[in-house]
Amino acid sequence: FIEDQGRCKAPSTMQRRLYAVRKVHRLLGYEDPTYAEKINLSLRRVRRSKPIRPKQAKGLTRPYLDRFLASEPDTPWGLRNRAMMSLGYELLTRRSELVALKTEDLGARDDGTLRVLIRRSKTDPDGAGRIAFTSKRTADIVREWITWRGPEIDWLFCPIYHGQPIDRSLETATVKRLVKNAARRSGLDPSEIDAFSGHSMRVGAAQDLLTRGFETAAIMRAGGWKSINILARYLEQAEHNIWA
Known part of the structure; x- marks a missing residue:
């Protein structure tokens, strides 16, 4: 799921979706699957494939x-x-x-x-x-x-x-x-x-x-x-x- 979605979504978007999955599992009392090593490796691959820096607003100094x-x-x-x-x-x-x-x-x-x-x-x-x-x-x-x-x-x-x-x-x-x-x-x-x-x-x-x-x-x-x-x-x- 992560690598498939990661082809068209930004790493930050995937991170938010993982957080949503984590939250739902915790609310339902289920074991949290998002900390599994396979999940972490998949997220790293997505990040490496799209090394895009988050856009920062110009500082109003x-x-x-x-x-x-x-x-x-x-x-x-x-x-x-x-x-x-x-x-x-x-x-x-x-x-x-x-x-x-x-x-x-x-x-x-x-x-x-x-x-x-x-x-x-x-x-x-x-x-x-x-x-x-x-x-x-x-x-x-x-x-x-x-x-x-x-x-x-x-x-x-x-x-x-x-x-x-x-x-x-x-x-x-x-x-x-x-x-x-x-x-x-x-x-x-x-x-x-x-x-x-x-x-x-x-x-x-x-x-x-x-x-x-x-x-x-x-x-x-x-x-x-x-x-x-x-x-x-x-x-x-x-x-x-x-x-x-």
Whole structure:
């Protein structure tokens, strides 16, 4: 089955299907067949036959972030988008985490920064949450958006219809669109625009933390990573010269 499907499917797809088989067997109380040596050998053969590296979103590092923020118009949409990009970058959020934030998740600190509770994520299905912090600059940008949006909206970021805020959450696809639109307004080449995604803020912030000298443990905590292997993929394209 694995080698037959592996002719037309990516190794990552086969890994997910094996996980599904494993889960079903465990739920039914059956012996898990997916750890058999024959299965492991078949999966290795599939991987060797298709040595394709997973596609990585282009990192929205600080220089890009500054350009993108400057490109946003002085409109309600521009206020919201600047706040979303600034917060997404500094909190190292996934798209789903960013649009799930509510106003009550933000807490003001004495130094003018924000303390943010990220309640649930892909690697935190039980909702234990993690705490993250912002700079004063980002806190000011977020406050400017909230002042326009008003106190009656529960969601931190919401749709704007006919110039009025709507009390519901944004779709995750909105994050990808606003990043690509900002890249387009900044005059980037089409190929570079295509490389950005809604994940780019998380990738770029991790790369910036590496180049600034932060240790892996600190970066993992900042972004809520449980696996160092996943973080290593994010950092592969970082412009970090250890000899400089």
